[in-house]
Amino acid sequence: xxxxxxxxxxxxxxxxxxxxxxxxxxxxxxxxxxxxxxxxxxxxxxxxxxxxxxxxxxxxxxxxxxxxxxxxxxxxxxxxxxxxxxxxxxxxxxxxxxxxxxxxxxxxxxxxxxxxxxxxxxxxxxxxxxxxxxxxxxxxxxxxxxxxxxxxxxxxxxxxxxxxxxxxxxxxxxxxxxxxxxxxxxxxxxxxxxxxxxxxxxxxxxxxxxxxxxxxxxxxxxxxxxxxxxxxxxxxxxxxxxxxxxxxxxxxxxxxxxxxxxxxxxxxxxxxx
Numbered sequence: 539x540x541x542x543x544x545x546x547x548x549x550x551x552x553x554x555x556x557x558x559x560x561x562x563x564x565x566x567x568x569x570x571x572x573x574x575x576x577x578x579x580x581x582x583x584x585x586x587x588x589x590x591x592x593x594x595x596x597x598x599x600x601x602x603x604x605x606x607x608x609x610x611x612x613x614x615x616x617x618x619x620x621x622x623x624x625x626x627x628x629x630x631x632x633x634x635x636x637x638x639x640x641x642x643x644x645x646x647x648x649x650x651x652x653x654x655x656x657x658x659x660x661x662x663x664x665x666x667x668x669x670x671x672x673x674x675x676x677x678x679x680x681x682x683x684x685x686x687x688x689x690x691x692x693x694x695x696x697x698x699x700x701x702x703x704x705x706x707x708x709x710x711x712x713x714x715x716x717x718x719x720x721x722x723x724x725x726x727x728x729x730x731x732x733x734x735x736x737x738x739x740x741x742x743x744x745x746x747x748x749x750x751x752x753x754x755x756x757x758x759x760x761x762x763x764x765x766x767x768x769x770x771x772x773x774x775x776x777x778x779x780x781x782x783x784x785x786x787x788x789x790x791x792x793x794x795x796x797x798x799x800x801x802x803x804x805x806x807x808x809x810x811x
Contacts, residue, residue, distance in 0.1 A: 542593035552579050554589045555586065560597035561743045562590050565604065572610035572656045580634035584641040588688045591645045593757040597751055598743040599645070601668065602652040602736055608677070611659025618792045635660060636776045639692045642667040643768050646755045648746050652739035653719075653728065662727065663692035666701075667768075669758060670742060671728040672735045676721045679727070687787025689778045693771040696763060701726040 542557055552573075554565040555564070564586060566573040575583075590596050603609055612635065613649045642664055651665055651674035658680045683690055690698070690711065702725035710717060710725060720758050722728045732738040746754065762768070782788055 540687065541595045542590055550582055552577075553582055553586070557596065559744075560595065560598045560747050561600060561740065562593075562598070563600040563602065563740075565602050566609050567604050569604050569606065571681060572607045574610040574613040575635070575660065576613040576616040577634050578640040584634065584638040587638075587641045587645045591647055596647065597747045598648045598650065600650045600652060600738065600739050600743055601664075603654065605654075607655035608651075608653045608657040609661040610656050611661050611682075614795050616790055618789075633776065633780065635691070639667065640662065640769055640772055643693070643772065644765060646758065646759065647751070648743075648754050650739045650743055652735040654735050658682065660692065663690075663694050665727055666693060666697040670739075672730050672732050672738050672742070673719045673722060673728045674733065674735045675719050675731050677735075678716050678724065679718070679722050679749060680714065680716045681710050681715045684712060686791045687785055688782045691772075691775050691779050693768050693775065695775060696768065696771040 542562060544553075552566065552568040554567055556563040556565070564583070566575070566579070568574060568579070587599070588601055611792075648670070649668045651668040651671045653671065655674075657673075657677055659682060662679050662681050680689075681694075681801075690756055694711075698711065698789070701707075702710065706721075706725050709715075710721075717725075719728065719731045723731060730738075759765075
């Protein structure tokens, strides 16, 4: 039988794993980059969720950031390397963000996300695959796909409109503007705004830890979209993203971000397909 306690001996520089009384807390710790995720971190997170789902000593999983932020999403330097790759297939070694999202989606145990500060891009889309999400009122969210000349990811096209309603989904996705915790609550991206998301998430995890894990897994499966549908959507969206990553707009947008310049998309032809 696999126990996650053995995994804790292999802590990584930017991820911390803390297992107490059946509650696994995964903390993203890369404060200088606002916890932006790179290739190695995606791969480690994916494996952690796969292993945690199988481990006999884990009942509930909490995903959180450091003391100030959740995650700024993709590390732009890493993202630029993706844009420059010649890969044409969605190999998990080349596109680990999709491997991570699928591992998260397939995890059968309860996942609680605790949000404070910066929550951008994949930091928002991964919330679709968490079961409970608690945010502090200082949380700032953004879905900047359109800002980067990209398309949606992580089964956003499956979850976003049913949860938020069409017009709010369109507002958040077609403008790419930042929004606060109140709007995230209205869009049903989070369950509740709380004074201390980390403490509250742990309290909820403790309560769930007293319940039947078998029942929790069964009910989670019953109330979610079928996993086959979710994985198919992630793959379909990923195919489009993999194409858009190589577009002139995305290369210009990422380069502009890294050089702290503004980007004006009108320089490109209107037919982007």
